[in-house]
Amino acid sequence: MAESVDLGCVAVPRSLSDREIRLNFQSSVYVSFTGVCAATRRASEDAHLVFADQCLAAVLLPAEGGWFLQAGFGPCDHEAIVFDTLSSAADWVRECFAAAASALSAEALNTEGPPARI
Numbered sequence: 001m002a003e004s005v006d007l008g009c010v011a012v013p014r015s016l017s018d019r020e021i022r023l024n025f026q027s028s029v030y031v032s033f034t035g036v037c038a039a040t041r042r043a044s045e046d047a048h049l050v051f052a053d054q055c056l057a058a059v060l061l062p063a064e065g066g067w068f069l070q071a072g073f074g075p076c077d078h079e080a081i082v083f084d085t086l087s088s089a090a091d092w093v094r095e096c097f098a099a100a101a102s103a104l105s106a107e108a109l110n111t112e113g114p115p116a117r118i
Contacts, residue, residue: 029053029097031090033060038070048086050093052076057093060086075100 029052038047038061048067050058057076060067060083067089069081075096083089 028094031057031093033086033090050076050089052093052097057096058089060089072096 032051032054034049034051036047036049037044038059045062047062047070048060049056050060055074057073058069059071061070062068063082066082066084067086069076069078069083069089072078076093078096081092083092
């Protein structure tokens with residue numbers, strides 16, 4: 001079995017990454033886009049993979065008047081959102097991760113005693 005790297009959102013086999021990558025929910029994430037070609041029923045179209053601190057957060061496809069959230073992962077797991085611009089999509093991703101950080105902090109404050117050992 002291949003060794004995995006803990007990304008905080010998914011595990012990736014070590015062979016795909018030579019360095020440790022970890023999402024930091026305590027600070028603002030760095031959002032980046034990678035343009036890709038997405039297969040469609042009729043042909044293909046431009047799409048964007050959206051990364052938050054090098055972790056795949058969403059897939060955006062062109063839509064009338066902007067970009068459609070085709071798939072979201074982790075804190076960005078939502079449906080049917082259209083963004084006017086890629087910049088507004090990046091702002092939304094940051095907001096999703098900030099909300100996840102707040103939820104994690106609140107959960108940590110409500111936890112009594114040491115974590116259970118498994």
